[in-house]
Structures are given as C-alpha cells and as structure tokens.
Amino acid sequence: MDTDVQTIIRGAAFLGAAMSMGLGAVGAAIGEGYTAAQANDAVSRKPEASGDILKNMLVGQAVAESAAIFALVIAILLLFLDVPVHNVLEGAALLAAGLCMGAGAVGSGIGSGFPGGQACQGISRQPSVMSRLTTNMLIGSAVCQTPAIFSMVVALMLIFMDFGSLPVGPTWAALIGAGLSTGLAAIGSGYGGGLAAGASCEGISRQPETVGNVTTVMLVGQAVAQTPSIFGLLVSFVLIFKAFPASSMLHAAIALLSAGLCMGFGGIGPGIGNGKAAEGAVRWVARNVAFSGDLMRIMLVGQAVSQSTAIYAMVVALVLIFVV
Amino acid sequence: MGDLGKIHQLIIPFFGHDITLNLEVILMTWIVFAILFALGFLTVRKKGLYPKAMQMFGEFYVGQFYGLTEDALDRKMAKTYGPLICALFMFLVLSNWLGIFPHLEEPTKDLNTPLSLGIMGFFIAHYAGIRSKGFKAYASEYFQPMFFMMPLNVIGELAKIVSISFRLFGNIMGGSIIILVVSHLTYSFVLPPILNAFFGLFVGTIQAFVFTMLTVVYISVQVK
Amino acid sequence: MALEGADIIKAAAFLGAGLSMGLGAIGPGVGEGMVAAKACEAIGKNPREAGLLTRTMLVGQAVSESTGIYSLVIALLLLFVV
DSSP states (O other): OOOOHHHHHHHHHHHHHHHHHHHHHHHHHHHHHHHHHHHHHHHHHOGGGHHHHHHHHHHHHHHHHHHHHHHHHHHHHHHHOOOOOOSTHHHHHHHHHHHHHHHHHHHHHHHHHHHHHHHHHHHHHOGGGHHHHHHHHHHHHHHHTHHHHHHHHHHHHHHHSOOTTSOHHHHHHHHHHHHHHHHHHHHHHHHHHHHHHHHHHHHHHHOGGGHHHHHHHHHHHHHHHTHHHHHHHHHHHHHHHSOOOOOOOHHHHHHHHHHHHHHHHHHHHHHHHHHHHHHHHHHHHHHOGGGHHHHHHHHHHHHHHHTHHHHHHHHHHHHHHHTO | OTTSSOOOEEEEEETTEEEEEEHHHHHHHHHHHHHHHHHHHHHHSSOOSSOOHHHHHHHHHHHHHHHHHHHHSOHHHHHHHHHHHHHHHHHHHHHHHGGGSTTOOOGGGSTHHHHHHHHHHHHHHHHHHHHHHOHHHHHHGGGOSSGGGHHHHHHHHHHHHHHHHHHHHHHHHHHHHHHHHHHHHOOOSSHHHHHHIIIIIIIHHHHHHHHHHHHHHHHHHHHO | OOOOHHHHHHHHHHHHHHHHHHHHTHHHHHHHHHHHHHHHHHHHHOGGGHHHHHHHHHHHHHHHHHHHHHHHHHHHHHHHTO
C-alpha cells in the first residue's frame, strides 16, 4: 500500500476525533439522564418546589456536561489542527489522544449525574437546605471531573508534543498504551467519585446539621477513589516520556501496548469499589456523626485494601515497560 | 503553542552532577512567601481584645483548621501539627490562586512543588507514627494481615505520595493547559476569564483543601 | 515487520499478561469496595463493635482478593516463565 504519511495521519486524526466525541457523549448523557429522572421524581413528590428543582437540575447537568465539552474540544482540535508531520507516529499519537479523552469522559460524565440527582431529591425532601445542597452538588461534581481533566491533559500532551525524533518501532504502541492507560482508568474513578458525591447530597438532605463532616468525608473519599486514575496517569507519563530503543520486533511493541491496557483496565474496578466504600461511609457519617472519625478510618482501611489490585496492575504494567 | 512545555532552567554544575533550578517556579514561590509574610504581619500588628478585621479573619481561619486537626488527632498532637496544617493550606491556596494575575503562574504547576510537599507529609506522618507507637509496632504493621503482604504494603505507602502529589499537579497543570488551548482556539474575550475563574479559584481551593485534609488523615492513620 | 514464530509467541504472551492482570483487577476492586461500604454501614449502626467489624471486613476482603492474586500469578508466569 503506497499511501503517504499525510493520509495515514489525517485518517488517524479523524478516527481519534470520532472516538473522542463518540465515547465522550456516552457518559455525560447517562449522567444527565439520571439527574433528570431524579428531578422528575422529586417534582412529583413536591410540585410546589418545581421551580427550584428545575434550576438545580439544570445547574447539575451543566457541570456533568463539562466532561463531554472536554471531549468536544479534543475532537475539534483533532479535526482542524495542522500538526507538523514527521512520521507515522503522529497518527498513533492523535488516535491515542482521541481514545484517551473519549474513555476518560465516560466515567466522570456518569458520576457527575449522581450528585445532581440526589440534590434534586433532597430539595423535595428538605427545601430549607437548598443552597447547601447546591453547593455540595457543585463541589462533588467538580472533584468528580478530575479524572476527565487528567485524560484531557494526556490527550493534549499527545496532540502537541513533537514525536518526530523517536523511532516508529515500538513507540507507536507506547503512545496508544499511554492513551488507553489514563482513559480507561478514569472510568472507574469518575463513577466512584460520583457515588460518593451523591451520597453526600442525600446525607445532607436527611441530616442538615452534619454538613461539615459529610463534606470532609466526601472529599477524602473521592480523593482516594481517584487514586487508580492517578496510577493510570503515572503509567501514561512513563510511556510518553521514556525513550524506547528502536525495534521492529512485534513483542516489544505489544509489551508497551499491553502495559497501557493492563493499567487502564486495572483502574476501573478499584475506582468503582473505592467509590462504593466512600458512598457507604458518607451515608453513615450523616446518620451517625459522632463516630465520623472511626467511619473515615474504616473507609480508608477498606479503600486501601481494595486499592491493592490497582497496585498489582501498576506493578505488572511497569514490569512490562521496564523489565521486558 | 510551540512553547507549551518550555521551562526556563538554571543548571549549576556541582561536583560532577548538575543542580537544576526552575527559575520561574522559584520566583513565583518567593512571591507567595512575600504575600504570606505580609498577611501575617498585618494580622498580628495590632493585637487587642476587640479584634479588628484582619485579626478576626486570622482567628476564624486558625480556629477552623485547628478544629479540623483536632477532629483527626487528639488535642495534644493537634497542638504540634495544627500550625503545619494551617500553613500548608494557606500556602497551597495562594499558590493556586496566583495564576489569575497576568504574567504570574502557579508554583504548583511544576511537579516539584506538590511532590516535595507530598514527600514532606509522608515523612512527617511516618515520623509521628514511629514516635507514638515505637519502631517495633510500626514495623509490624507492614506485615499485616498476611506475612507476604509486606512489599505490597510498602508500595501502597509510596503510592500514597504519588497520588497526593499528582492529583494536585494534574488538576492545576491541566487547568492552565485547558485555558491556554481554549484561548488559542477561540478569539473570545469572555470565555477564558470564566474558565480561569473556575479552574484557578474554585478547583484550586478545593484541591488545596483535599491535599491538606489528606495530609492530616495520613498523619492520623499512622498515629492511631 | 518480519513476523517470526518466536516473536509472535512473545507478543501474545505480553498481551495476555497485560489483559490478564488488567481485567482481573476489575472484580476484586468492585467486590472489596462493596465490602468496605457495608462495613461502614455496620459500624454506623453499631459503633461499639468496630474492632470485630474491621477484622471481619479484612478477612472478607482477603478472600475476595484471591482471584486477583490468581490473575497476578498468571501474568507473572506469562511474562517470565513462558
């Protein structure tokens, strides 16, 4: 096939843009749908509060949208940006950027829907704490967007960094692995962080005086739930910045691709699990504030053990990069 | 867009190795120090029983963060570690907000700043743990719940440093890159300042708070 | 790229190692998280039994970990032995 480099790169860029927007639209849509569903339920329970509930729903949906907007920005960049062309590596980089942002936006989109929905339910239950519910919804959703922000950072690095001087040999797999590592790992963390934020809105609406403790436990729980996506980010950085010796052997390339897949998939489960642990802790801190210290400690212990498979995945990924 | 990753560095050769200093980051950190000193000086200048505005703000702030530390640790330890927590949060918040001013950038945008703060927190936490529990009890914790979990527990502790530092770094650097790219794409006056406000003020405050809270929590986990 | 037999085998082994550990980490992650969530709930309902509940949680999580360890073993075998 005598296609020139330019064509391959443009093709890869288009494919990347498609993956970015296609996948990115999935998460935000599901999240916003969940919010709207809960809002409907809330309005049916208390029709007089429908104006406030609707306003809250729209604000919550706007924050959930932001992950999809990151994906849109990456997609537009991939479609219209003229990158200096040196070799086929650019194509791999652009495709990887698209995959990374697309997958990364899924989790955060779904996750950001939970606090919005629970906030709307909370307003119907307890209209007096509406401002506090909105604040917690915004804080929780914003922190829940962090894995999507990490994906965007990796995607932008893949688009704008100059890979012209590196050998095509195994580096194409390294770049795609870097995209997959952060992108996939962000799915679990986004979803988990959203669970915790949703539980905090629910808890505040049931026991408004526990606001301070609930918010603190939510933030700590979300932060730990994001750790698998941070491991994914670390593996991505290693894959992007390490100079690999030129090799035309298939197994060298597959090793790097596999490292990305390993860390990417490995981050999904612990992210969701840590989020569930945080959700349980937040929900019960609201009901039993006196023991919030003990609850936070047990949450951290449980999350640390649940984190261990993410650590195994990171170890295997690093072994694949450095040892093999 | 070409100078997206350019950092001005000063490389000093020192006995065969190079000491690399990132000039912009050091300058920005000094600016944050200057602001912190100025704020501190203004707050304690006129101490009286009837507090004026700056003193009231200072008392409120210290009261909040001391309370946070006391919730996690007991009263005696909170006296030791309270000032650290207050200083850490104030430094991080001002560092993250510095990017709003033109021509200034956040010192936390460079990986060195969050990583050094994370390593500092790690050493403080483990030192506190060893001091309160004794070395034997501290070391035996690594072998629970099963003997061969030791290397995994050690990696888990190191992973805590990575996670706490990279979270702050990723959020702040990501925000600044997003603002740069959006400003490059759209020729709008309105959009970049809004994004700047969101990422710089809002996300910056939350991430500073999360970093501080996690440091307190790590210290309390080691001490219990 | 000249694809020889040994090359393809090594490539397949690496891919398998990555997929094995990656996909294998999903299950224990979610499961142990659910255990931790229920432990928080139990302690919230009955804080006096915190010690017993913590121990039960850790035992449950260790059992749930076992499939994750199987995946790790297979991954390491694929990397270094095969």
